[in-house]
Amino acid sequence: MLDVAARLFREQGYGSVSLRKIAQVGGIKAGSIYYHFGSKDEIVLSILDAGIKAVHAEMRRAVLSQAADASAEVILRAAITAHLRALLDVSDYSSANVRIFGQVPQSVRDANLPTRRSYEAEWDSLLARLQVGGALKQNVDVRHLRLMLIGALNATLEWFDPARGSVEALAETYADVFVHGILEKQDV
Amino acid sequence: MLDVAARLFREQGYGSVSLRKIAQVGGIKAGSIYYHFGSKDEIVLSILDAGIKAVHAEMRRAVLSQAADASAEVILRAAITAHLRALLDVSDYSSANVRIFGQVPQSVRDANLPTRRSYEAEWDSLLARLQVGGALKQNVDVRHLRLMLIGALNATLEWFDPARGSVEALAETYADVFVHGILEKQDV
């Protein structure tokens, strides 16, 4: 049932998906939903939390599975790829989260915040580690970089089309920009 | 009246803003709105279009006002700053656009597309120019870069807080990443 709801939210956004619509696609009647859940907010919150946890797990796994002597660039690429894969490939929950977070009632957003913060902290600690190691430039602010990274990655949801290229290729493209920048190196 | 609507849409999103709410804040009654507009969709579309046109104008002006011999980096920084300024500082219409585009009915989104495409084309032509000039790396795909750039910039709307730093400083931070990347240069 949650699967159905997550898919609908991802496809149509929060406002256009009523309980009756979810119920219909799930093959039951609207009232019956209240046997499984206490309210619409509860459903939405479940989906939001599950969405973050899915990306979080994917990203954490990707980072941890790197060799001990892996370079900062390799680790970063793995994390970016994992995030994008969860978002665009694996999980309706993750994509639903990104799509509808800005549309749900404030109370639901607040309830989702702790889970969200936990994922953000994972990124912050990764980036801080790379910075202490000397690979990441000392003058970049970790919080800003994390916001920029996740923001840029999440935005792909709005236009990504698997027919035009793989998630992995897209991840490499994005990583290239973040790692090396887009301008030709000048002889200063 | 449109000003009021744009502000409410920016603040609360599409779904939570009813005609009655707009009317109330505007100091009239709901029915009276139909003297000025034909439908809610018409209002929303006006705001969406005006939003894009505002960023477009700001960005174009910023680029055109650069000296003829300005470097690619300087031009790029000006464009980025202009986009962010329109979004975070100047125009409720621009911010409303970014915030609610994904929430409005498909028909409204479609109607807004031409205006949107025109702005995208402006970026594409700028980036293509820089690439032909040799400043922008030859192997970056202009379309992808534009999607990434605008996506990253638009995402700032969700968290930017003027109390924590100026728009201009943020623009420089973002430009730094795009131009030079985030990793320390290595001796290969």
Place this chain on the structure above:
DNA sequence: CGCCATACCTAACAAGTGTTAGTTATGTGT
């Protein structure tokens, strides 16, 4: 003054929303 367009108001409409109470079918364990 009367005429008329402008700008608003009131009151209702049909449709859709989340939610609840009470009821019914379906199997499982004793």
Place this chain on the structure above:
DNA sequence: ACACATAACTAACACTTGTTAGGTATGGCG
């Protein structure tokens, strides 16, 4: 066979939504 939990259904509720029809002030112009 009976009891019981599970999982559904029906039908209604109170409310909000975009929208419309018809009425009412206001003020400028001949």
